[in-house]
Amino acid sequence: QSVLTQPPSVSAAPGQKVTISCSGTSSNIGNNYVSWYQHFPGTVPKLLIYDDNKRPSGIPDRFSGSKSGTSVTLAITGLQTGDEADYYCGAWDDSLSGVVLGGGTKLTVL
């Protein structure tokens, strides 16, 4: 069981918007920055969002992050079939003294 809680799966139609939630505690999300990763099976994970809501260069603005208290949300607009992947949130945990990751959310673009 992961320290950060994500829904196992989400789905939406091409062109639509989807959100992926990630819930934690004051020891992690509530007190530290959150990053999001996109992972296509068999490939290397890619950093999508860092510092809660910043995008690395090359990441389209269709991807955005937000935070409220001990939860964060990844939003993807203008969904494309190429967005089908697993998405993970991560944060440093002050109590565990380690990085904690969510269990991952599988995005299906119908």
Add this chain to the structure above:
Amino acid sequence: QVQLVESGGGVVQPGRSLRLSCAASGFTFNGYTMQWVRQTPGKGLEWVALITYDGSRKYYGDSVKGRFTISRDNSKNTLYLQTNSLRPEDTGFYYCARTDGDWSRLDYWGQGTLVTVSS
């Protein structure tokens, strides 16, 4: 450009050891915190270990604490993960990753090295 190349994976019996390496290039290695993350079959990503830029601080995930040791040789631009007392549940791809700023921010990843623990 930034490159991280892992090596050292393989097939090993339960209880045995492996030393994984990650050769870094294209950036000032001794200026960055580095980490290991793994993906085990049928499961998601799992954080394994972190070492600060100078090696002064090391942190481990609960599932590997006491069995795995992270280290680095800044003169060789290389990160290591000594994995001891391996278990079947340690089977998976092991990735090294560079940390930039906040410790959850892994901006570059290697291609991974596969560790298979089986009798």
